[in-house]
Amino acid sequence: MRRTARLLTGTALTVAAAGLAAAPVYGQDAGSLEVFPSSVVPGAEVTVNTSACPADGTATGDAGALGAGTFTLAASAPEEEDEAIGRFRVPPSAQPGTxxxxxxxxxxxxxxxxxxxxxxxxxxxxxPRGHVNTGVGGALGPDPVQTAAGVAALAVAAAGGTWLLHRRARGDGI
Structure with missing residues (x-):
């Protein structure tokens, strides 16, 4: 029983190691895609380039996550065959994010x-719009009619206080 378990474990490990050794290299990230500018607003044009594509330097770009679809990257000049360049436009409806x-x-x-x-x-x-609740003033709010009524009430109180102080100073009493 132990011999069978060891045989199966050894076979499984051998198959796994062979599978890893035969895994295609191109399925993994093999370089970087340079994005210019790296930060844009909706509606802007973006240029991408890479030198990771060998031979003719062409590639197919995909900005589907952004909603811009696919685009083509190609050598911009015959002497620059090792660098593929492409452009796409960010949709005006694009939401902020990476x-x-x-x-x-x-x-x-x-x-x-x-x-x-x-x-x-x-x-x-x-x-900012409107008033700020700071706790100082503004008890009547930003309405001009209420502000005028408050000023009138303060004027009446000041006039009444002055009249009372004047009567007291003359000795008429309150």
Missing amino acids: YEIVARCADGRRIAGDLMVTLDAAREQVR
């Missing part, structure tokens, strides 16, 4: 890079 952009070389090699989508400066800068 997205993985993937490209597959003609030989099946997978390369990836990250793109960060942010809101534009006008939407990021939120200006």
Whole structure:
């Protein structure tokens, strides 16, 4: 019984080791995809390039995680066959976040890079509106009618206080 267990364990380990040794190299990340600019706003154009694709330097890009679909990477000039360059536009409806952009070389090699989508400066800068509850003043709120009524009440109280102080100073009493 022990001999059978050892034989099965040894066979399983041998098969696993052989499977790892024969695993295709191109199924793993084999380089990087450079993304320019690395941080964009919705609607912007993005350029990606890589030198990880051998031979003719072409690749198929995929920005599907972002909603931009696929695009082609190719050598921009005959003397730059080792560098593939491609472009795509970020959809105006893209949500803020970090997205993985993937490209597959003609030989099946997978390369990836990250793109960060942010809101534009006008939407990021939120200006405060209304009054702030600080505990100092503002008891009547920002309504102009209520503010005028409060000022009138203070004026009547000041006039009444002045009249009472004047009567007391003359000796008329309260």
